[in-house]
Amino acid sequence: MNQSLFQQFAALVTQNFGIQLPPEKKALLESRLFKLKNDNMGRPELASDEAFLKYIREDKTSKGLAxxxxxxxxxxxxxxxxADHFSFYEKEVLPYLEKSIRDGDMRTWCAASSTGEEAYTLAMMLEDHFGSMPGWETTLLATDLSKDVLEIGKNGVYSAESVKTLPALWQNSYFHRTFDGKYQVVDRLRHKVLFRRFNLMTPVFPFKRPFHVIFxxxxxxxxxxxxxxNLVRKFAEFLEPGGYLFIGHSEVIDRHKSDFDYVMPSIYRKKGAFT
Ligand SMILES: C[S@@+](CC[C@H](N)C(=O)[O-])C[C@H]1O[C@@H](n2cnc3c(N)ncnc32)[C@H](O)[C@@H]1O
Structure with missing residues (x-):
C-alpha cells in the first residue's frame, strides 16, 4: 500500500472511530485488509485496497465502514x-451504592466491552451482591464498535483456559459446560447483560438516565x-454525581481539566454526591 492510500485509510479510521493509525501501523493495516480480502474472496469491493476505499466512500449504508x-x-x-478494579468495585463501590441509591435502580455501563469477559465479571459481582436482595434492578449495558465481538459476548461461550482464572464457585454457579468442553454463561446471567453496538465517537449519546459506574x-x-x-467530558455528563469511572491501567485522564476526582490509579469519581 502506498503512503497516500495509507493516509486516506488512516484519516477515515480516525474520523469515524477515533483510533489513531500512526505511520508505524501501516503494516498492521495492510495485514488486516489482506485478511479481510481473503475472508471475503470474490467480492469486487474488496478486490484491491483502492476498490475498498472507494466502496467505503460511496456506500450510503455504512457497511463498508463497519x-x-x-x-x-x-x-x-x-x-x-x-483485577484490582474488580475488587474495588466489589468491596467499595457496590456497598456504597447499596447504601446511597434509594430507588434500587443501579446502572453500570461497560463501554468497549469486546467479547464480554469484563461485563460478565461485573455481572457476577452484581449478582453476588444484589441477587438475593429484593427491590434491586441492576442494569448492565455492554457496548462495543464491533458487531463480531458483541455476538461472542451475547453467546457467552468461553474456553476452559480463559475461565480457569475465575473462582471455582463462579465457574460452578455462573457457567455450564458445553458438549465440546467449553464454558457457557448461564442464561439467567447472560440475560442480565445488554450487548449493543455503540461507537464512542457518536456525537450525542442516546442514554436516557446517567450511570452510576462506567468502565x-x-x-x-x-x-x-x-x-x-472529549470522551471523558461525555462520561462525566452521563455519570451520576459521585459516580465512578474506571479506565485502563495504562491510561490517564487530566483530572485538572475534568469533572473527576482521583480515587486511585485508573479509578476516578465524578465530583459531587448522590442526591
Ligand atoms: C482492547 S479491547 C478492550 C476490552 C476491555 N475493555 C478490556 O479492557 O479488556 C478494545 C475494544 O474497544 C473497541 N473499540 C475501539 N474503538 C471503539 C469506538 N470508537 N467505539 C466503541 N468501541 C471501540 C474495540 O472494538 C475493542 O473491542
Missing part, C-alpha cells in the same frame, strides 16, 4: 483483567488527547 471497523479494531481482553478500559489508548478529553 467492515473497516471489524478489520481495524483490537479486541484483546480476558476475565479479571486488571471504559483499554480503548482510549488508541485515541489522541483531544478525542480522549
Amino acid at each position: 467492515m473497516l471497523a471489524e478489520a481495524i479494531t483490537t479486541h484483546h481482553t480476558f476475565f479479571m483483567r486488571e 471504559c478500559r483499554n480503548v482510549m489508548i488508541y485515541f489522541d488527547n483531544t478525542t480522549r478529553d
Whole structure:
C-alpha cells in the first residue's frame, strides 16, 4: 500500500472511530485488509485496497465502514483483567451504592466491552451482591464498535483456559459446560447483560438516565488527547454525581481539566454526591 492510500485509510479510521493509525501501523493495516480480502474472496469491493476505499466512500449504508471497523479494531481482553478494579468495585463501590441509591435502580455501563469477559465479571459481582436482595434492578449495558465481538459476548461461550482464572464457585454457579468442553454463561446471567453496538465517537449519546459506574478500559489508548478529553467530558455528563469511572491501567485522564476526582490509579469519581 502506498503512503497516500495509507493516509486516506488512516484519516477515515480516525474520523469515524477515533483510533489513531500512526505511520508505524501501516503494516498492521495492510495485514488486516489482506485478511479481510481473503475472508471475503470474490467480492469486487474488496478486490484491491483502492476498490475498498472507494466502496467505503460511496456506500450510503455504512457497511463498508463497519467492515473497516471489524478489520481495524483490537479486541484483546480476558476475565479479571486488571483485577484490582474488580475488587474495588466489589468491596467499595457496590456497598456504597447499596447504601446511597434509594430507588434500587443501579446502572453500570461497560463501554468497549469486546467479547464480554469484563461485563460478565461485573455481572457476577452484581449478582453476588444484589441477587438475593429484593427491590434491586441492576442494569448492565455492554457496548462495543464491533458487531463480531458483541455476538461472542451475547453467546457467552468461553474456553476452559480463559475461565480457569475465575473462582471455582463462579465457574460452578455462573457457567455450564458445553458438549465440546467449553464454558457457557448461564442464561439467567447472560440475560442480565445488554450487548449493543455503540461507537464512542457518536456525537450525542442516546442514554436516557446517567450511570452510576462506567468502565471504559483499554480503548482510549488508541485515541489522541483531544478525542480522549472529549470522551471523558461525555462520561462525566452521563455519570451520576459521585459516580465512578474506571479506565485502563495504562491510561490517564487530566483530572485538572475534568469533572473527576482521583480515587486511585485508573479509578476516578465524578465530583459531587448522590442526591
Ligand atoms: C482492547 S479491547 C478492550 C476490552 C476491555 N475493555 C478490556 O479492557 O479488556 C478494545 C475494544 O474497544 C473497541 N473499540 C475501539 N474503538 C471503539 C469506538 N470508537 N467505539 C466503541 N468501541 C471501540 C474495540 O472494538 C475493542 O473491542
